[in-house]
Amino acid sequence: MSNPDWLERAALRAQRASWTLAYTFERYRQLEERTEAELARDLCCTREVLYWLCLCRKPEGPDFDTQVTAITERHEVNRKALVDVIRHVEIVEALSKQVTAANGEEPPLQMAARDRVPGEKTSP
Amino acid sequence: MRFPSQAEEQALHERVLKKNEALASQDVFRVFMDPITRVLCRSRRRPEDDEAYDAVCDVLMEYLENPERYQAHRSRLSSYLTRNAEMQARDTHRAREARQRREREFGEVIELRATAPNRSLEINVEVGHLMGRLEQAIQERDRAAFGLILQGERSTDALAKAMNLPTLPEKELRREVKRNRDRLMKTLGRIGKEE
Structure with missing residues (x-):
């Protein structure tokens, strides 16, 4: 898969739209204080693949599994880690909205404590 | 493509x-x-x-x-x-x-608007020289008031305070401030002519 000159710029531009994976990844990086390279490592993919993923619509709704499968069939990325990142951001965003609605305050950026990183083994 | x-x-x-x-x-x-x-x-x-x-x-x-x-x-x-x-x-x-x-x-x-670097140096030297002359010509008690005048201060109260004027009725205070101010400006004008 070729990596055109514009890929990184497009990925950066896509961060502004909340429906993109670029936005989700950026939120995750802010929340978990991960660099781009660390996020790529979490997802078991290269940085170029990360940029391609950024241009995707964030999987959601009843077709969530189908959309994730389509992404992982095209790109070499750890499926579980990708789902973890998406779910993590969704949960924090939902909590932030609830707190904001309840208090009429600004949403706290760091709501959830990090128990583990994507791909990390959990004890049985 | x-x-x-x-x-x-x-x-x-x-x-x-x-x-x-x-x-x-x-x-x-x-x-x-x-x-x-x-x-x-x-x-x-x-x-x-x-x-x-x-x-x-x-x-x-x-x-x-x-x-x-x-x-x-x-x-x-x-x-x-x-x-x-x-x-x-x-x-x-x-x-x-x-x-x-x-x-x-x-x-x-x-x-x-910018001044040429060599001109800027000349101005600094001239200002230094002029300040020396002013310090000689203006008495210690007048220096605070003179500094305020050079900064553009126009408030009668502020100038009166710097001139160490006693408490006076407003009209009289204004007249005293003006008199002192004119005296200082005359001194400044004289130094300028000498330079």
């Missing part, structure tokens, strides 16, 4: 409209980014590469956010996106030109 066929464009547009296919937006970038950028770069006002990329990115993102704005019966999707990218690039180009013009004009004003 060439534009896809009309049928391929329409099929891609249908996928984008559904908004439930994660890869459709990525495919829009894959299919349109290069050919539209090439059209922009062939235009008379050739934008810089970064400007062209940014213009096409903006237009594709705008389309992906509002795909229903595209009306298939009016034109091909590639034409619609290319036209919007050309307008976007033109706006960016104009904004850049205006910014550069403003910066150039500002730079010229600064250049005109």
Whole structure:
């Protein structure tokens, strides 16, 4: 898969739209204080693949599994880690909205404590 | 890279409209980014590469956010996106030109007003010399008031305080401040003439 000159710029531009994976990844990086390279490592993919993923619509709704499968069939990325990142951001965003609605305050950026990183083994 | 066929464009547009296919937006970038950028770069006002990329990115993102704005019966999707990218690039180009013009004009004003480095040194030496003369000519008790006058202070109360004037009725205080001020200005004028 070729990596055109514009890929990184497009990925950066896509961060502004909340429906993109670029936005989700950026939120995750802010929340978990991960660099781009660390996020790529979490997802078991290269940085170029990360940029391609950024241009995707964030999987959601009843077709969530189908959309994730389509992404992982095209790109070499750890499926579980990708789902973890998406779910993590969704949960924090939902909590932030609830707190904001309840208090009429600004949403706290760091709501959830990090128990583990994507791909990390959990004890049985 | 060439534009896809009309049928391929329409099929891609249908996928984008559904908004439930994660890869459709990525495919829009894959299919349109290069050919539209090439059209922009062939235009008379050739934008810089970064400007062209940014213009096409903006237009594709705008389309992906509002795909229903595209009306298939009016034109091909590639034409619609290319036209919007050309307008976007033109706006960016104009904004850049205006910014550069403003910066150039500002730079010229600064250049005109700035003192030459050697002149600046001369002024510093002259000011140092003049300050020495003033310190000799103006008595210790007048220096605070003189400093305020040079800074442009016009308040009667502030000047009266610096001149150590006693509490006086307002009219009288104003007259005393004026008298002292005139005296100091006369001293300053005399030094100026001597220099």
